[in-house]
Amino acid sequence: MAEQEIIYLDNNATTPLDPAVIEEMLPFLTTYYGNPSSGYAFAAKARKAVDLACERLAGLLGCGPSEIVFTSGGTESNNAVIHSALQFEPHGKHLVISAVEHSAVLRPCQDLEKHGCAVTFLAVDRHGNVDLAELEAAIRPETALVSMMWANNETGVLFPAQKIAEICRQKGVLFHTDAVQAVGKIPIRLRDTAINFLSLSAHKFHGPKGVGALCVNRRTRFSPLIAGGGQENGRRGGTENVAGIVGLGKAAELALKYLAEGKGNVRSMRDRFEKAVLESVSDASVNGAGAPRIPNTSSFSFEGIESPAALLLLDRYGICCSAGSACKTGSQEASHVLRAMNPDGDGARRSLRFSFGRFNNEAEIDRAMEIVPKVIAKLRGAAAPASVATAL
Numbered sequence: 001m002a003e004q005e006i007i008y009l010d011n012n013a014t015t016p017l018d019p020a021v022i023e024e025m026l027p028f029l030t031t032y033y034g035n036p037s038s039g040y041a042f043a044a045k046a047r048k049a050v051d052l053a054c055e056r057l058a059g060l061l062g063c064g065p066s067e068i069v070f071t072s073g074g075t076e077s078n079n080a081v082i083h084s085a086l087q088f089e090p091h092g093k094h095l096v097i098s099a100v101e102h103s104a105v106l107r108p109c110q111d112l113e114k115h116g117c118a119v120t121f122l123a124v125d126r127h128g129n130v131d132l133a134e135l136e137a138a139i140r141p142e143t144a145l146v147s148m149m150w151a152n153n154e155t156g157v158l159f160p161a162q163k164i165a166e167i168c169r170q171k172g173v174l175f176h177t178d179a180v181q182a183v184g185k186i187p188i189r190l191r192d193t194a195i196n197f198l199s200l201s202a203h204k205f206h207g208p209k210g211v212g213a214l215c216v217n218r219r220t221r222f223s224p225l226i227a228g229g230g231q232e233n234g235r236r237g238g239t240e241n242v243a244g245i246v247g248l249g250k251a252a253e254l255a256l257k258y259l260a261e262g263k264g265n266v267r268s269m270r271d272r273f274e275k276a277v278l279e280s281v282s283d284a285s286v287n288g289a290g291a292p293r294i295p296n297t298s299s300f301s302f303e304g305i306e307s308p309a310a311l312l313l314l315d316r317y318g319i320c321c322s323a324g325s326a327c328k329t330g331s332q333e334a335s336h337v338l339r340a341m342n343p344d345g346d347g348a349r350r351s352l353r354f355s356f357g358r359f360n361n362e363a364e365i366d367r368a369m370e371i372v373p374k375v376i377a378k379l380r381g382a383a384a385p386a387s388v389a390t391a392l
Contacts, residue, residue, distance in 0.1 A: 005318045007364045011204075011357035012153050012181060012297060013322060017247070018206040024250040025208065028243040036240050037231060046242045053249025060252040060259075061198065062189030063215050069222075069235045070245050073212035074180040075104040077199035078147075080214055080225035080236070081176045082108050085145035086117070087223040094118040096138045096146040098130055098159070099340040105147050105178055106336070118142075127290035128157035128341050135164060139171045146175050150182035150198075154324045154337040154353055155288035156297025158182070162193045169194035174220065180204055180212075184255035185266075185294045196220040202244070206357070207251030211244030258358060267295035269365050270356050274298050276369040281376050287338060287351060296356045301338075301347040304380040310352055313379065317371045321354045 008016070034043035036050050051065070058065040071077045082095070082105070095109055099121045113119045120138045124130050130148065139146065146168050150161045161177045168175035176197035182188065184205030190198060197220070201212040216222045216235070228237020278284055283303035302310070307323035314321060324335035334348035342348070354368070 006320060007318055007360075007368055008320045009354040009356060009360070009364075009368060010320045010322050011360075012156075012353065012355035014203045014209065015206045015357050016359050017208060018251060018254055020254060021207055021247045021250045025243045025247040028246050032242075036242055037229070046240075049246050049249075050240055050242060053245045053252075056249040056256075057213060057252040060183065060188070060256045061200075061215055062191050064191070064218060066233070067190075067215050067218050069214045069216060069232050070240060070248070071212045071214055071236060072210055072241075073203075074102075074178065074199050074201035076225070077201075077212055077214035078102075078104045078176075078178055079108050081147065081197045081199065082112070082145065083225045084221075084223040085174050085176075086112075088221050089144035094120070094140050094143045096120045096122065096135065096143060098122045098124060098148050100124055100128065100152055100154075100157075100337040101147065101149055102153055102178055102180070105149070109147075122148075124340050126341055128152060128155050128288040128337075129291050130159055132160070132163060132167065136167050136171070139168070139173055143171075143173050146173055148175075148177060150177045150179040151185070151294045152288070152337060153181045154335055155291075155299045155341075156181070156293035156355075157288040158186070158292040158294060161195065165194040165196075168196075181294060181297075184252075184259070185296060187259055190215060190217070202248035202251055205251050205255045206359075208244050208247040211241050211248050213248065264295070266356050266358055266360075269360055269362065270296055270298055270354075273354065273356070273365050273369055277372055280369075280373040284376070287341065287347065297353065298355070299338075299351055299353045301351045302376050303350065305350050305376060306379075307350055307352060309379055310375060313375045314352075314371070317375065319368055319371055321352055323352060324348075 028046065028049060032045045034046045036043060036046040054065040054068045057068055095117060097105055097109055109119045122130055122135055122138060148159050148164050151158050165175045174196045177195055179198050180201045181204060183200040196217045198215040203209040222235055224235050226237045231237055231240060274286060277300065285301050287299035287301055311323060338348035338351055
């Protein structure tokens with residue numbers, strides 16, 4: 001498949017680098033390679049670049065630059081928060097998370113559960129909403145942390161993170177939100193919330209992979225996950241990934257610009273695609289349609305298909321999408337998110353996620369609107385999933 005023929009509709013998995021981000025990163029991969037912790041003028045260029053990135057990211061998040069800790073990405077940030085909360089709460093042996101969290105929160109909590117830490121996994125309704133009364137009731141005197149994602153990576157469903165943070169504040173419990181899918185897609189102003197910790201990853205909003213950040217409220221104690229040379233004001237050891245951080249900062253600046261313009265072209269493309277698919281494909285539905293969602297995500301459930309077969313055929317047509325969260329090729333495990341939303345149904349085995357970005361264009365959406373219904377019809381006409389290979 002030639003590169004120019006690809007229609008990339010998997011922006012929740014990763015996004016293309018903005019050319020302006022690449023341009024800003026390049027000097028720090030070539031000319032200005034100094035260690036930002038060194039004491040001479042040459043290294044000071046790298047330190048100033050890191051400081052500028054910090055200011056830019058703080059502008060996007062509505063927080064202070066001193067509250068930013070640069071990390072390797074969302075997974076490290078999430079793990080760091082869970083580690084820190086348990087370090088500072090010696091009697092706190094209880095965590096509260098939702099059943100639909102990303103594996104970067106789910107797996108550490110499951111591992112802790114095996115070692116004696118109690119974890120409450122809050123259920124969601126069929127639309128993906130969490131019950132705030134159930135959340136409040138789940139918080140105990142020994143609860144060390146509540147961690148709830150801001151936007152779901154598979155369905156795009158938004159949790160009311162600010163309301164949850166306020167409940168936690170009233171209960172005297174720390175609150176963390178995995179905002180990897182929310183940052184750059186919805187306005188965020190942390191200084192006006194009771195959120196203690198927020199995680200993000202640059203490659204979800206047109207920045208580079210391998211770099212992210214954790215925002216730690218200035219009034220919240222924090223114990224580092226990675227001890228070392230005292231970088232990041234003693235909150236994350238290791239020489240800074242200067243070029244990556246520079247790219248993150250530039251991506252944050254551009255994301256804030258596009259949010260401020262409020263053109264809504266991504267939402268418009270998503271809505272047009274959704275409407276066309278629902279009108280042209282029978283027995284199709286949108287997962288999470290009854291809940292608030294981020295503007296770029298469509299998770300469909302199609303009767304009469306199997307997701308792996310659909311992905312194979314769509315790939316042949318050059319359409320990149322997914323069945324859920326960064327699915328492993330050949331994996332037979334159905335989405336835990338969709339299972340949680342419909343425990344008795346089989347929607348997790350017949351769903352496809354399309355996620356849009358600002359580098360998509362209307363011609364691509366037109367082409368996708370033409371191909372997807374044909375693929376679903378072809379699959380429904382097959383006697384069994386195995387016959388799809390013959391049909392291709």
